[in-house]
Amino acid sequence: MGIVKGLLRKMITAHGEDNSVNYSLNLDGESVLNMNELVGKEITLRFGGKKNCVNCGRNIRGKTYNDGYCYPCVTTLPQTDMCIVRPHTCHFAEGTCRDEEWGKANCFTEHILYLARSSSIKVGITRGSQVPTRWMDQGAIEAVIIGRFPDRKAVGEAEVCISSHFSDKTNWRKMLKNEVTDIPFEEYIKTAQESLPEDMKQYLVEPDKQFTFEYPVEAYPTKVTSLKFDKLPEIKETLKGIKGQYLIFDNKVLNLRAHSGYNIEVEF
Ligand SMILES: [Zn+2]
Structure with a gap:
């Protein structure tokens, strides 16, 4: 059991010599949690409503652009x-x-x-x-x-x-x-x-x-429904696998990359 929190970025990946794909959760630009070890376990992800630009840190009220940028950054960087x-x-x-x-x-x-x-x-x-x-x-x-x-x-x-x-x-x-x-x-x-x-x-x-590449997946979904923190701020599910930048929970998936710039908490 533990809790980590911070500003979400896309997961960090490493390619093992056995072709395994190894994921770490990236919060505040740092690898904070080995995600492969959580496959098969129940985890809770919480979004408290706060988003910040991954480049300048400014508070973002509406939507984020291009994986976590604010509007001024996305139009100038x-x-x-x-x-x-x-x-x-x-x-x-x-x-x-x-x-x-x-x-x-x-x-x-x-x-x-x-x-x-x-x-x-x-x-x-x-x-x-x-x-x-x-x-x-x-x-x-x-x-x-x-x-x-x-x-x-x-x-x-x-x-x-x-x-x-x-x-x-x-x-x-x-x-x-x-x-x-x-x-x-x-x-x-x-x-x-x-x-x-x-x-x-x-x-x-x-x-x-x-x-x-071999992904840490116990069971692939047969239907795919995409979860969004803006609509569902708390997700409590058993992690069935990870592929691409997606967490897979039965037939529901969460694209972590698309939530870059969201401040989240993960309980495991
Ligand atoms: Zn910005």
């Missing part, structure tokens, strides 16, 4: 600009980057192009430093790197070329129900490689390493 979601629209070259130093440090670095198996097989991109965190956040069970690009805009353009052949969004309900396609990666890899224009093929890499 470089990490919440639209070009982060749509990298091919990078506008650094036009001199309108929200923060050039941030852009240089975060966008002009190696970015990878990958395929991940979460429900269907999707194509995605991420900063090199986000491997393999990104895949665990999405609840992918397998992933493979197919390209390494010098910057975010280039990989974004590659993704646009390929994405018409793929789904680029995870169907989170299917991901949580563990309804996952078993079509082999190989044919998708070939499609992806072939849909790139010649000048981008130099960034392709041999997809030789396949990453595998």
Whole structure:
């Protein structure tokens, strides 16, 4: 028994050598609780109504934006600009980057192009430093790197070329129900490689390493209902598993990442 409290951020993930995904609860930016150990146990999560911006700490009365930001931050920070979601629209070259130093440090670095198996097989991109965190956040069970690009805009353009052949969004309900396609990666890899224009093929890499992820789940839901702290400030349930950034309680799930910036208390 114990209680931890603080400002919620997305869970911290670690990929074990046995491919296990290990989760820790992140409160106030720190790992405070091993969540895998709570699977199979009853836990209580409480939200007292207070939200704070994860960047500036300001009180947020209404909704939070982009995983826990206040409105002034989401409209001015470089990490919440639209070009982060749509990298091919990078506008650094036009001199309108929200923060050039941030852009240089975060966008002009190696970015990878990958395929991940979460429900269907999707194509995605991420900063090199986000491997393999990104895949665990999405609840992918397998992933493979197919390209390494010098910057975010280039990989974004590659993704646009390929994405018409793929789904680029995870169907989170299917991901949580563990309804996952078993079509082999190989044919998708070939499609992806072939849909790139010649000048981008130099960034392709041999997809030789396949990453595998095993989530701590005792029972997958058969139906999925999403819980929200704004409607239900106290959740007392037996934790059946964790996948992606979701806690699974029978047929109810809680997306912790979507509640970033909420001050919560967890009793276990
Ligand atoms: Zn803020």
